[in-house]
Amino acid sequence: MKGILKIFLKYYLKYITKIVLFIHRPIIIAVAGSTNKPFVKQEIKRVLSGLGIDCRANPKNFNTEIGLPLSVLYLPSGFNSYKKWITAIINAPKIIFQKHFPKYLVLSLGSSDPGDMEYLLTIVNPRVVIITDITQRHLEGFDGIDGLFSEYIYLINTLKKRDTLIINHDIIRFDLLVKDCMAKTITYGIENKADYYASKLEKSAQGQYITVDVGGTTRQYKLERFGQHHVYSLLIGLIIKDYARQQIIKTNQEFSQSEP
Amino acid sequence: MSQRTKNLRLSIIKQIELRAAKYPDSISLAQGIPSFDTPESIKRRVELALKRGVVAKYSLSPGLPELRELIELQLQKDNMFYDWEKEIIVTAGSIEGITATILAITDPGDEIIIPEPTYTSYHEVIILSGCKPVFVPLNEDKGWALELDKYEKAITDKTRAIFYCNPNNPTGTIYNKEQLLSLAELAKKHDLYIITDEVYKDFLYNNEKIFSLAEIPELRKRIIRIYGFSKAYAMTGWRVGYVHSDESVIKEIIKVHDSLVTCAPVISQYAAMGALEMGESDVSAFNIEYAKRRDLICKRLDRLSRFFSYIRPESAYYVFPKILRDFTEQKNSAIPDSWEYALALLEKTHVAVVPGSAFGPNGEGHIRLSFGRKPEDINEAFDRFENNLI
Numbered sequence: 344m345k346g347i348l349k350i351f352l353k354y355y356l357k358y359i360t361k362i363v364l365f366i367h368r369p370i371i372i373a374v375a376g377s378t379n380k381p382f383v384k385q386e387i388k389r390v391l392s393g394l395g396i397d398c399r400a401n402p403k404n405f406n407t408e409i410g411l412p413l414s415v416l417y418l419p420s421g422f423n424s425y426k427k428w429i430t431a432i433i434n435a436p437k438i439i440f441q442k443h444f445p446k447y448l449v450l451s452l453g454s455s456d457p458g459d460m461e462y463l464l465t466i467v468n469p470r471v472v473i474i475t476d477i478t479q480r481h482l483e484g485f486d487g488i489d490g491l492f493s494e495y496i497y498l499i500n501t502l503k504k505r506d507t508l509i510i511n512h513d514i515i516r517f518d519l520l521v522k523d524c525m526a527k528t529i530t531y532g533i534e535n536k537a538d539y540y541a542s543k544l545e546k547s548a549q550g551q552y553i554t555v556d557v558g559g560t561t562r563q564y565k566l567e568r569f570g571q572h573h574v575y576s577l578l579i580g581l582i583i584k585d586y587a588r589q590q591i592i593k594t595n596q597e598f599s600q601s602e603p
Numbered sequence: 604m605s606q607r608t609k610n611l612r613l614s615i616i617k618q619i620e621l622r623a624a625k626y627p628d629s630i631s632l633a634q635g636i637p638s639f640d641t642p643e644s645i646k647r648r649v650e651l652a653l654k655r656g657v658v659a660k661y662s663l664s665p666g667l668p669e670l671r672e673l674i675e676l677q678l679q680k681d682n683m684f685y686d687w688e689k690e691i692i693v694t695a696g697s698i699e700g701i702t703a704t705i706l707a708i709t710d711p712g713d714e715i716i717i718p719e720p721t722y723t724s725y726h727e728v729i730i731l732s733g734c735k736p737v738f739v740p741l742n743e744d745k746g747w748a749l750e751l752d753k754y755e756k757a758i759t760d761k762t763r764a765i766f767y768c769n770p771n772n773p774t775g776t777i778y779n780k781e782q783l784l785s786l787a788e789l790a791k792k793h794d795l796y797i798i799t800d801e802v803y804k805d806f807l808y809n810n811e812k813i814f815s816l817a818e819i820p821e822l823r824k825r826i827i828r829i830y831g832f833s834k835a836y837a838m839t840g841w842r843v844g845y846v847h848s849d850e851s852v853i854k855e856i857i858k859v860h861d862s863l864v865t866c867a868p869v870i871s872q873y874a875a876m877g878a879l880e881m882g883e884s885d886v887s888a889f890n891i892e893y894a895k896r897r898d899l900i901c902k903r904l905d906r907l908s909r910f911f912s913y914i915r916p917e918s919a920y921y922v923f924p925k926i927l928r929d930f931t932e933q934k935n936s937a938i939p940d941s942w943e944y945a946l947a948l949l950e951k952t953h954v955a956v957v958p959g960s961a962f963g964p965n966g967e968g969h970i971r972l973s974f975g976r977k978p979e980d981i982n983e984a985f986d987r988f989e990n991n992l993i
Contacts, residue, residue, distance in 0.1 A: 378668060381676055402676075403880070422644040422881050455655075480668055483657050546850075548820050550684075567820075569850075570675075570686030 349409070352428065356412035357466050359435045363415060364467065367444035370590070371467050372583070375452040375460075375498055376475030376511075379572040380404065383475055386576040387449045390584045394591075400449035407453060411463055414450050447587075454494040456484035464501055471586065472502055473579055474510040474520065495520060502526035509582050511575065512537035531578035533571065539578045544571070555581065610730050614723055615961035619945060623955035630984045632972045633955040635772065635921065638980075639837040639892075641874070642885040648877025649870060658870040664861040665853075666693025666845070667872045673879040674845055682818045683828070689850040692860055693843065693867045693875070697802050697831030698724055700846035703859040704827050705732045705764075708796050708852070713763040715798075718749055719963025720923065722772045722800070726963070729766075737762070740965035743925070746914055747774040749782045754789055764796040765789075770803040770813065773923045773962050773971035775897075775916025777807075780814040787816050790825055796852075798827045802844070803919040805835035805886050808894045813918070817847070824849040827856070834920075835886050836878040843871035893920050896974040896981060903985035910992050920975040923959065926968055941967055952987035 364371075372387060374380045384400040391398035401414040413420055413431070416438045421428030438444075450467060454460045477488075477495060485491050496519070502508055504525050512532035514520065521528055530537035533544070543554040550567040553574055566573050616633055623629040652658050665671065671687035678685055685691055694700035701724075705715065711733030717725055719738045729736040739757050741747040754765065765786060770777045790797050797816055804813045817828040831844030844867075846856060866872075897915075900922055904913055911924035929939040941958035948970075949955055959969030974981060 378672070381672060420881070423647050478668075483655055548823055550820070568684050568686075569690060570688055572686075572688065 348425075348428065352432075353408050355432065356409060356416070356435060359439070360412040360415045360466055363438050363444075366439055367441075369445055369448045370471070371469040372447060372449045372471040372473065373452045373467065373469035373498075374449065374473045374475065375454075375495065376473075377478040377480040379475040379575060380451045380453075382572055382576045383473060383579050384449050384451065386580040387583050390580040391447055391449075391587055394584065394587055396447060396587055397445045398447040398449060399445040401451075404451055404453075407455075407459075408462060411450060411452070411466055415448060415467065452498065453481070454491070455481045457490055457494070460494040460498050464498065469502075469506070471507045471509065471583075472498060472526075474499070474508070474514065475575065475579075476511055477514055477516075477520075492516060492519065496523075499524050499526075507586060509579060529582050531575065531582060533574060537578075539582055541574050541578055544574060553577065557581070607731065607733070611727055614727070615942075616723060616957050619949070619955050619957060622946070623949055623953070626949075626953040629949070629953045629955060630976075630980050630987075631955040632974075632976060632981070632984050633957045635834070635973055635975060636839050637834065637837040637889065637920070637975045638977045639889060641837050641841070642878075642882055644881035644885070645836060645838070645874050645877035648881065649874050652870065652873035658873060660869065662693075662866045662869050662872060664866050665691065665857055666867055667869070667876070670872050670876045670879075671845075673876060674847070677879055678817075678847065681815065683815065683847075684820070685817075685823075685847045686850065690853050691845055691847045692853060692857055693845050693872055694829075694860060695844075695864045695867045695871075696833060696842040697800060697829045697844035698728070699842075699860070699864060699867075700829045700831075700844055700856075701725070701798070701800065702728050702731070703856050703863055704798055704829070704846060705729060705734065705766075706859045707855040708827070709734050709763045712761060714759060714761045716754060716757050716762060716765045717963070718765075718767050718771075720747075720771075720773055720959060720966030720969070721962055722768050723961045725766060725768075725800075734763070735761075738963050738965070740963075741771075741774070743914070743965075747771060747776040747923075749778055749786060751782075751785045751789060754786065758789070758793050758795070762793065762795060764798055766798040766800075768800040768802070769815075770801075770806070770918030772803065772919055773921045773957070773959070773966065773969075774914065775919040775921045775923065776914060777811075777813055777917050783814060783816050784819075787819065787822055787825070791822075796825055796827060797822070798829065800829045802829070802831045802834050804830070806890055806893055806918050806920065808890075808897055809917050811917075824851055827852060832875050832878050835889070836882050837885075837889065838871075838874060838878065841868070841871040841874050843867050843875045893974065896920070896976075896978055897922070899978055900972060900974040900981055900985075903981065906985075907988060907992060910988075920973055922972050922974065923962075923966070923969050924972065926970065939968070941970060945970055948988075951991045952984070954984040954987055 374383050388400040405414040418431045506526040508526045508528045512530040512535040531539040533541045540556045541553050545552040553564050619633045671691045675687035713734045714737050716737045726736050739753045817826045827848040833839040910928050913924035941960045945958040957971040959966030
């Protein structure tokens, strides 16, 4: 029974999600990688909300065949409760007719078996892909690290020229990942010099102080959080901030050109 | 046998349980075990991990990275900011975290101050570490409050830490922010660590948020906070918890943790992930149920007001009544010995309770009753008390 329900949910939620995305057309920012996804999503949401942009990032790490649609539809998981799943099934189509839908959706994409990424990309079509890090975590479904890298290479190579790849320059095999990427690529890093490069990391009881270099211009930041992953999140947030601003300018230009 | 174990006691709670096991109809209000089973969603998470074949190997010594990320996120919700990579260790239950902490921050002969009555095993862990527990009594008349002047007096050159449980076991009371900040000032003044065991922090019956000193960034090098999944998620048998503090402290604790257990059981780490990912609604449901049981046990105690007085618990699932009147043979005894009292109670009613002396000298004259048990057990236990006491 559970197996049948799972298959039903998988396809039901997938097609409802595709209709919802077709109707509402949000800009999808996909966060992929082995670590740091929840913190990156938090930071992106903070940055976009700060710009007054309507954005949604599911705090839960829903990134699988059922989790991803739930994230888009912003529905809770039924977990082991049939009753809760029935509620989700009833509520899902209502999202199609929802008047208000966020302009940006920040979603996690995860891969624990070969082909996962390909399947998830049949549901969503991200305009921005962020690669946080690729480690040996979640390697059990693959023959080796090469298999896991193939998943991320597949994701990167599906990006079109108009899209943006934001990638950690400190990842091992960075060159392999971006080799055939057609999208605009923006790098960030701490160990390797990148487009958005953090250095002079200092820790105090209050948090961390970081110097960020973007195109030769440096600026100091203070983070009230601890750990290198928050520095990476900060850099991604800065990139997204610049990206969103450019999108706003572009939209305004298109709007003014379309006026008689 | 070694000198190290000479002064260790077998837990009084276990002793009582062993004695209670002799009576087939016994009811235990002694052990602090939730009556609930581990939530289904957590078990499902474990099943998936088993099927994927990811539980057979050691994890990294500090724990699975994905679990530590979830712990960092959970701490954020409680206004505490710690780096999952360097400042959080997943432990084999909170007691292993406590042991590793004490071994890391003390040398033999050091003293650790414990407000009491408090959890029995602290005493044993401190003794095992070659240190001396220094009991400082809580003030029952002020709702089992910390009184700062008593701590100032208890501090010596050998004092290394103040170690408390908040919400407190066995009293079910919560130390307020003002009391804790005063304690922190004292710790700063005398350069002491503060170990805070917050295993019951999820059970709050007055809708108040518990304050933790780990929320204060300036104190992060002094505060070592312990948490266990056992109570909140009905996972006592899984033995999984965590400890967090500043990187400078954690890098020492991890050495001991690695020596003691290598890593927390990986299967239990997946259960803990399930708890953090999906267990929130279960914790809320448990909280509602325990609040009802708290009301029930207080109502039943009120009917025995000639025999017991008590402070209404605000948290945890214990009430710690004071014995007002003896019902044993020692009718003239003004303050009954709690051990004798508990044994007599067990013999007469076949209900197991924990003598207050198990929780420190100041616990004498009290018994601990757990309302983690089912309401029918609580009612049956109190029916037996009433039949025998009145």
